[in-house]
Amino acid sequence: MELEEAYSLLSDLRKTHKTIIIVADCTVEYKGRAESYLPPGERVILIKRDRTVLVHQDSGSMPVNYMKENSDWRPVLEKDKLELRINNISYKESMLIVMNKVFSVSSFSLSDGQKIQLVGTERDMADMIYANPDIVEKGLRAVATEEQTKYGFVDVLCYDRQNNLVVIECKRYTADLKAVSQLRRYVERIKKSKGIENVRGILCAPKITSNAKEMLFDFGFSFKAVKPPAYMSREEHRQRSLADFEHSKG
Amino acid sequence: MELEEAYSLLSDLRKTHKTIIIVADCTVEYKGRAESYLPPGERVILIKRDRTVLVHQDSGSMPVNYMKENSDWRPVLEKDKLELRINNISYKESMLIVMNKVFSVSSFSLSDGQKIQLVGTERDMADMIYANPDIVEKGLRAVATEEQTKYGFVDVLCYDRQNNLVVIECKRYTADLKAVSQLRRYVERIKKSKGIENVRGILCAPKITSNAKEMLFDFGFSFKAVKPPAYMSREEHRQRSLADFEHSKG
DNA sequence: GGGGAGAGATGCCGC
DNA sequence: GCGGCATTTCTCCCC
Numbered sequence: 159m160e161l162e163e164a165y166s167l168l169s170d171l172r173k174t175h176k177t178i179i180i181v182a183d184c185t186v187e188y189k190g191r192a193e194s195y196l197p198p199g200e201r202v203i204l205i206k207r208d209r210t211v212l213v214h215q216d217s218g219s220m221p222v223n224y225m226k227e228n229s230d231w232r233p234v235l236e237k238d239k240l241e242l243r244i245n246n247i248s249y250k251e252s253m254l255i256v257m258n259k260v261f262s263v264s265s266f267s268l269s270d271g272q273k274i275q276l277v278g279t280e281r282d283m284a285d286m287i288y289a290n291p292d293i294v295e296k297g298l299r300a301v302a303t304e305e306q307t308k309y310g311f312v313d314v315l316c317y318d319r320q321n322n323l324v325v326i327e328c329k330r331y332t333a334d335l336k337a338v339s340q341l342r343r344y345v346e347r348i349k350k351s352k353g354i355e356n357v358r359g360i361l362c363a364p365k366i367t368s369n370a371k372e373m374l375f376d377f378g379f380s381f382k383a384v385k386p387p388a389y390m391s392r393e394e395h396r397q398r399s400l401a402d403f404e405h406s407k408g
Numbered sequence: 409m410e411l412e413e414a415y416s417l418l419s420d421l422r423k424t425h426k427t428i429i430i431v432a433d434c435t436v437e438y439k440g441r442a443e444s445y446l447p448p449g450e451r452v453i454l455i456k457r458d459r460t461v462l463v464h465q466d467s468g469s470m471p472v473n474y475m476k477e478n479s480d481w482r483p484v485l486e487k488d489k490l491e492l493r494i495n496n497i498s499y500k501e502s503m504l505i506v507m508n509k510v511f512s513v514s515s516f517s518l519s520d521g522q523k524i525q526l527v528g529t530e531r532d533m534a535d536m537i538y539a540n541p542d543i544v545e546k547g548l549r550a551v552a553t554e555e556q557t558k559y560g561f562v563d564v565l566c567y568d569r570q571n572n573l574v575v576i577e578c579k580r581y582t583a584d585l586k587a588v589s590q591l592r593r594y595v596e597r598i599k600k601s602k603g604i605e606n607v608r609g610i611l612c613a614p615k616i617t618s619n620a621k622e623m624l625f626d627f628g629f630s631f632k633a634v635k636p637p638a639y640m641s642r643e644e645h646r647q648r649s650l651a652d653f654e655h656s657k658g
Numbered sequence: 659g660g661g662g663a664g665a666g667a668t669g670c671c672g673c
Numbered sequence: 674g675c676g677g678c679a680t681t682t683c684t685c686c687c688c
Contacts, residue, residue: 177452177466179429181516191580191666192528192636199520202427202454208467216427216518217458219474220683223524224666226469251666261516266431268466270449274473278442280679306672308619309585310677330442330679334662339589340678343623367661373593386442441681470668474681501681530664556687561662580664584677590663617676 161240164260168233168242176265178205182240183259186213186223190251196222203242203255205231207268211244211253225253278386283328284313286387287362291316294326294362294382309347310340322356323348330386333363338373345379411490414510418483418492426515428455432490433509436463436473440501446472453492453505455481457518461494461503475503528636533578534563536637537612541566544576544612544632562594572606573598579613580636587611588623595629 164180171178180203186196196213201222204212209229212221225231229251231244242255284303291298297319305312314326325348327341338361345359359379366374366381374381414430421428430453436446446463451472454462459479462471475481479501481494492505534553541548547569555562564576575598577591588611595609609629616624616631624631 179431179452181429181518186524188666192526194524194526194666196524197522199522200516200518201520202429202516202518204452204464206464206466206468210467210469212464212469214454214456214462215520215522216456217460217477218456218683219460219462219471219476220667221469224469226666226668227467249666262514264512264514266450266452266511268431268450268452270451270465272447272449272465274436274444274446276442276444276681278681304671308676309623311672331682332661335593336586336589336663339586339593343585343589369661438681444681468669470680470682476681476683499681526666528666554686561687580666582675586678619676 159260159262161235161238161257161260164257164263165233165235165240167263167265168240171265172232174265175207175267177207177268178263178265179203180205180257180263181261182255182257183261184213184255184257187254187256188223188251189253190246190249194223198258200259200261211242213255223253225249225251229253278330280313280328280330280386282387283330283362283384284326287314287326287328287384293384294360295324298324307344307347307351309343312344312348318358322358323352323354324358324360326360326362328384329361329363331363333361333366333381334370335367335373337361337363337366338370338377338379341374341379342377345377409510409512411485411488411507411510414507414513415483415485415490417513417515418490421515422482424515425457425517427457427518428513428515429453430455430507430513431511432505432507433511434463434505434507436506437504438473438501439503440496440499444473448508450509450511461492463505473503475499475501479503528580530563530578530580530636532637533580533612533634534576537564537576537578537634541576543634544610545574548574562598568608572608573602573604574608574610576610576612578634579611581613583611583613583616583631584620585617585623587613587616588620588627588629591624591629592627595627 183200188194202214208227210227211225213223215222229246234241240257244253288300288303291300298316300316302315305315313328316324325344341359349357362382362384364385433450438444452464458477460477461475463473465472479496484491490507494503538550538553541550548566550566552565555565563578566574575594591609599607612634
């Protein structure tokens with residue numbers, strides 16, 4: 159594809175809200191929170207309706223370079239080069255894509271107002287434990303989820319049978335040192351703010367690393383193996399989706 | 409575009425290493441580490457050479473759904489639907505894309521062996537402080553960077569003029585509660601492993617949140633405002649890139 | 659492969 | 674806007 163043709167196409171697309179897909183041999187320079195340079199190679203460039211710009215190599219999940227939403231971009235035709243100059247004033251970032259060959263430019267007016275429905279998150283775990291704290295320890299009484307404190311929010315707050323406060327921190331993945339530190343921060347904060355000493359900490363996760371376990375026990379906390387809640391069936395997904403649709407009509 | 413045509417194209421592409429771009433109206437279901445459902449909408453689907461699959465909506469930096477590298481995929485033609493069934497045995501994940509309209513299928517043999525060169529990371533900050541610890545405190549002597557401990561690795565380890573050990577934790581962004589907890593973990597670990605009490609902690613970052621500062625001072629640690637090192641100029645980038653090229657020839 | 663931590667993290671929610 | 678934090682985090686590095 160001729161660079162002039164690509165330039166003309168992109169110029170026309172600049173002020174639209176179309177999603178643009180470019181395939182090109184290019185270099186990429188970035189300057190902003192850090193600075194980077196990507197030597198020549200063939201990549202896919204995606205410009206979205208919200209003016210997010212992504213550069214994808216032919217492997218890996220992550221874009222190799224990107225500019226966040228509301229980035230200003232314009233094509234510039236140089237000798238034997240077609241440049242995309244991209245700027246984001248609010249993020250104080252800029253990107254320069256220099257294309258020496260353009261394989262394809264295509265554009266689409268995409269219509270999509272949907273949001274993903276995700277189940278099996280840490281929040282779902284906390285809700286499950288709040289509804290049924292016995293799975294953590296017999297006789298627990300749950301009093302709050304997502305309790306806000308200045309030092310972060312506690313997943314589940316309970317009282318045990320001796321009326322000690324119990325702070326529960328949930329992790330949907332293997333609990334690590336960070337999780338133990340987090341639990342400790344909440345426990346200390348609550349001790350201080352409420353002026354009480356008997357505050358227990360329980361870490362709930364499917365697994366825990368050996369070092370984290372050691373540190374946890376050093377602080378007198380405990381671990382309870384809990385898996386994230388069972389996933390919805392496909393049928394339940396569909397019903398939930400339908401319910402959302404019905405709701406949005408109202 | 410007819411579903412049959414898209415099916416035929418994708419069937420032919422299945423065993424190639426081409427990068428495939430599909431634009432379609434579709435739903436997406438995912439099941440693996442969690443479970444999700446995405447109601448119908450028009451999206452861009454990217455299948456890479458390494459069999460990574462990405463689904464992008466028309467806004468935002470992140471794919472709304474994805475499957476990691478080496479995923480097996482195949483097109484299946486149903487009545488009025490074209491499905492992409494994707495499976496990854498090693499990650500125990502699966503994804504189902506159901507397309508009811510396909511706007512475009514295109515494919516490219518991309519050639520790209522380049523890696524991005526990035527400057528201005530936290531590691532660069534630690535190296536800068538190691539080379540010149542005076543910017544943190546007069547008279548510091550740096551003895552190690554990236555010192556490994558069982559509870560994590562310390563960015564920079566120093567001695568001050570009174571020969572106290574000083575643990576320095578660097579953050580390239582605004583330091584938060586997590587950063588303070590991390591520093592605390594290292595200081596306590598070193599106190600314990602070396603059996604000494606006088607271990608200081610200094611947090612180096614461009615800024616710090618007020619809560620983090622409060623917690624930091626509670627623990628007797630201190631804060632020093634340090635910016636990440638100056639970025640390379642564009643000319644330096646070019647020279648570095650050239651040097652890499654010369655090197656790769658050898 | 660497990661463990662630990664950074665990332666140009668991004669995205670979400672709450673104040 | 675900042676702040677705190679989860680993420681189908683991803684990615685890298687070290688042991």
